[in-house]
Amino acid sequence: MAGSPAIRFRQASVVYPSGVRGLDRLDLDIPHGDLVVIVGLSGAGKSTMLRAVNGLVTITGGDVEVEGRSVRSSRGKALRELRAGAGMIFQDYRIVRRLSVLQNVLVGRVARVPTWRQLIGMWPKEDVELAFDSLDRVGLVDRAYVKAGQLSGGQQQRVGIARALAQKPSVILADEPVASLDPVTSRRVMEDLRRINQDLGITTLVNLHFLDLAKEYAERIIGLSQGRLVFDGAGGDVTEGDFAEIYGRHMTADDVLEAQVAL
Amino acid sequence: MSPRPEAPARTRRHLLTAAAVLFVLGLTVWSANGIGVSLVELFSNLGRMGRLIDDSFPPAWSFWPRLIKPLLETLQIAIIGTIFGSILALPLAILAARTVSPSRPLYWLNRNIMNVLRTMPDLFWAMLFASAVGFGPFAGALALTVFTVAVVSKLTSESIESIDMKLTEAVRASGGNWLETVFFSVLPQALPQYVSYVLYALELNVRASTVLGLVGAGGIGMVLNTQRTTFQYDRVTMIVLFVFLVVMLIEQLSAAARRRLV
Numbered sequence: 001m002a003g004s005p006a007i008r009f010r011q012a013s014v015v016y017p018s019g020v021r022g023l024d025r026l027d028l029d030i031p032h033g034d035l036v037v038i039v040g041l042s043g044a045g046k047s048t049m050l051r052a053v054n055g056l057v058t059i060t061g062g063d064v065e066v067e068g069r070s071v072r073s074s075r076g077k078a079l080r081e082l083r084a085g086a087g088m089i090f091q092d093y094r095i096v097r098r099l100s101v102l103q104n105v106l107v108g109r110v111a112r113v114p115t116w117r118q119l120i121g122m123w124p125k126e127d128v129e130l131a132f133d134s135l136d137r138v139g140l141v142d143r144a145y146v147k148a149g150q151l152s153g154g155q156q157q158r159v160g161i162a163r164a165l166a167q168k169p170s171v172i173l174a175d176e177p178v179a180s181l182d183p184v185t186s187r188r189v190m191e192d193l194r195r196i197n198q199d200l201g202i203t204t205l206v207n208l209h210f211l212d213l214a215k216e217y218a219e220r221i222i223g224l225s226q227g228r229l230v231f232d233g234a235g236g237d238v239t240e241g242d243f244a245e246i247y248g249r250h251m252t253a254d255d256v257l258e259a260q261v262a263l
Numbered sequence: 264m265s266p267r268p269e270a271p272a273r274t275r276r277h278l279l280t281a282a283a284v285l286f287v288l289g290l291t292v293w294s295a296n297g298i299g300v301s302l303v304e305l306f307s308n309l310g311r312m313g314r315l316i317d318d319s320f321p322p323a324w325s326f327w328p329r330l331i332k333p334l335l336e337t338l339q340i341a342i343i344g345t346i347f348g349s350i351l352a353l354p355l356a357i358l359a360a361r362t363v364s365p366s367r368p369l370y371w372l373n374r375n376i377m378n379v380l381r382t383m384p385d386l387f388w389a390m391l392f393a394s395a396v397g398f399g400p401f402a403g404a405l406a407l408t409v410f411t412v413a414v415v416s417k418l419t420s421e422s423i424e425s426i427d428m429k430l431t432e433a434v435r436a437s438g439g440n441w442l443e444t445v446f447f448s449v450l451p452q453a454l455p456q457y458v459s460y461v462l463y464a465l466e467l468n469v470r471a472s473t474v475l476g477l478v479g480a481g482g483i484g485m486v487l488n489t490q491r492t493t494f495q496y497d498r499v500t501m502i503v504l505f506v507f508l509v510v511m512l513i514e515q516l517s518a519a520a521r522r523r524l525v
């Protein structure tokens with residue numbers, strides 16, 4: 001699909017059953033291999049935007065296309081295929097603490113391995129290899145057989161990244177991946193995401209709260225407010241004035257990771 | 264000193280208390296008359312009771328070797344009931360957990376059947392299975408299977424409803440189907456609780472299988488009944504002591520294991 005972008009939002013809207021508009025007629029093309037950071041106040045619709053890409057929320061208007069495939073009309077097996085092609089990383093890691101690190105990463109292979117093999121623990125050799133490769137990319141091979149709950153927060157998040165990588169995804173969706181981490185660990189995780197984006201060419205969408213991190217790592221920054229696109233520009237060009245526009249207020253210490261170090 | 268508020272009227276509460284006391288008194292008289300409770304009879308028969316106690320002591324210590332085999336049978340009945348019941352209970356618990364169940368009607372049906380199972384006492388099931396497969400240990404084990412399904416599936420489904428559903432979403436986001444979601448997020452979270460309920464069921468079943476023996480399901484309960492009907496009270500005492508020790512031992516072991524689990 002040389003012609004179509006990795007992800008295309010076409011007048012995409014999400015209205016929750018409560019009536020809240022999470023995403024409002026978003027039009028946006030994300031080219032292959034880009035690392036795009038989405039910023040906006042809490043409640044601006046950042047999570048909704050990412051979750052519309054893998055169908056975890058119901059698109060109620062317009063559509064989102066991933067590699068040319070419509071998310072809105074995907075159901076059952078087609079939807080699971082689509083999700084398998086998009087690795088998701090969560091603020092709260094969402095790994096199973098009682099399972100080993102390796103088992104958590106193998107969850108990234110669920111859509112590619114027959115269910116019965118998973119249930120009796122007979123994972124194909126290639127898939128186990130792939131899981132180890134993914135752990136290698138985040139520097140956690142030596143923890144493979146440790147219970148995931150014994151790792152630190154930053155390590156758990158990297159297990160989450162390895163799980164997403166094990167999917168061999170064409171897209172990575174990271175929903176505030178560093179919001180629960182300290183500044184040093186935050187940078188480590190952002191470095192991992194950037195390296196993966198550059199080495200493997202995986203199109204990456206990252207929701208971030210901290211503006212300096214956004215500026216540092218983004219090739220492109222998208223600003224959302226009340227579900228609407230309010231900013232779209234190159235990461236390096238964005239100014240404090242732009243942020244004030246996106247946030248509807250001036251920047252404060254809370255918006256900057258560097259300021260958190262001093263706290 | 265600022266004026267005190269007036270105390271609230273007490274008459275209503277007093278009336279209610281009096282009514283409740285009268286009601287309980289009436290209930291007691293009604294029941295006592297119905298079953299023929301008689302203090303006179305109780306006291307005039309104290310002598311007979313004294314003789315009974317006299318006959319029961321000392322326990323027939325030398326009787327114990329003949330108790331091993333029936334006691335093992337009682338344990339075997341409990342073990343089979345616990346294992347069969349627990350295996351059946353796990354899938355039923357998943358279907359009966361509102362947040363995980365794949366289908367609303369299935370959830371509803373399962374819940375209601377489980378509620379009916381639970382309201383029937385295990386003795387009822389023992390009688391039912393006795394008429395199907397004949398009186399004996401097997402009928403007892405089947406009765407305890409039903410009892411275990413009811414207890415373990417109910418408790419486990421409640422544990423499943425309280426797990427972190429966000430983890431489930433992570434498996435779905437990777438493209439997992441329902442079964443994979445259950446296997447990688449529901450079960451790992453709920454399994455320790457489940458195992459603890461299975462141990463709890465084993466404790467209940469060891470006691471229940473002793474009682475089932477009294478009505479012919481075999482094991483130590485049956486021996487107890489035989490000795491009682493032939494007035495060998497010193498042997499009865501020995502059996503009671505023996506059962507008491509073993510049940511207590513199993514409960515202590517199981518309780519210790521459960522404390523380690525959760």
Ligand SMILES: Nc1ncnc2c1ncn2[C@@H]1O[C@H](COP(=O)(O)OP(=O)(O)O)[C@@H](O)[C@H]1O
Nearest residue numbers: 016018020021022041042043044045046047048
């Ligand atoms: N499941 C939901 N049901 C109803 N409203 C929701 C739900 N999820 C999010 N919202 C609402 O949609 C809006 C956008 O939320 P979200 O996408 O989570 O924003 P952000 O990630 O930028 O903080 C908010 O007003 C939020 O309250």
Ligand SMILES: [Mg+2]
Nearest residue numbers: 046047048176
């Ligand atoms: Mg969010």
